[in-house]
Amino acid sequence: MSTSLSPETAKRVSRRWPVISGGVAVLLALGLGLMVVVRTVPGGVDVSFLGELVEHRTAFWTVPALAMDFLGGGWFGVFVVPIGIAVILLIARKRWSAVYFVLATVVSAGMVQLLKSLFGRARPMDILVTADFGSFPSGHVANAATMAVTLAILLQRRWVWAAGVAYVVLMLLSRTYLGAHWLSDTIGGLLLGAAVAVLLWAPLASRLQKEWSAPAAASR
Template identity: 40%
Template sequence: MRLSHNVPIFQGLDNSWYQLMLASRTPGLTLANRLLDFLGNAGMVIYSVLLFLVLLFRHRRLAFFTAGANLGALGLTHLIKFLVARPRPLDRLVSVDSGSYPSGHVSATVAAMVATAIVLGKLWMWISGAILSVAMMYSRTYLGAHWLSDTFAGAILGVGVTLLLWAAVQDKCLQRYAVLR
């Protein structure tokens, strides 16, 4: 839903949050958020590949589920970025080269954390995954790489892709393997 041809209805909230992020920038917070920037990009790729390899030899179907969740979220994120082509905030602390909506860092982080939590079936993984996901959402807005609504869209996309894929494959995964609990 839009207020006008090019302005999302939630742009007022996005602008308010963006101003709060600009006002809260400090050297220490900037360093911490740059680390999260790395974790959400190369870090999630490394994590996802390692998780896939660990699962591959003993729990092949679960390995392909985690890879499918990550690749599905990544592919859908890039398709939506291309179709929506939303401009990013202007005062960025990181270099970016694609549309703002939805956040790829957030969708990748959420997909990886939800897939891992499903596979492990442990409460601590759900909690730590949620904390990391919220930290990534904060980081992407702090660095000026995304609007707040972009990060919520990325989170919803990551959860949605992972849960839809799990709904489609869980019977096959659980037929052959005991859940890793």
């Protein structure tokens, strides 16, 4: 008797891991948020990591950190960069990819604001930039992780993954260097941003795969 899976069954099985991994990442982010709220004061790792970066603040590092602040947040990071990437995808006739990318960035930003209001964590005192209410999770890092993962999923290139990892790490370091977030805030943002990208990819995976494997047919 044959035990091979039908194509449809195999497809459903292969799509389970994004839902499972994305769900686990969301739970980890929520658990981390609960931990930092229950502690009421920053933990030793948060304090020591921030203290180390603050101790080594110089103009040489502050300028690129401020550049990352501008690139990853505010009107430029929240609107210009995502819309610009979506427009490029539309020009390339990747309509479902543009929908996926915009939807992921919007949902990620919405989840960040929801958790900021839910946890209400205070930001570090040594902050060098103006920031809104709520330290956990980091919106800049969540946005960076969401864009990095969505583009890596869409383009399927190793250099995109490498560039995405580098971008997220630099954003993480810049946010703590500027005193805008504790280390745990940035980890929470990373988990949340990546989770949103993976979870939203699952229901659109088939359409996206067809769009990139047969662009001519998908654009008709």
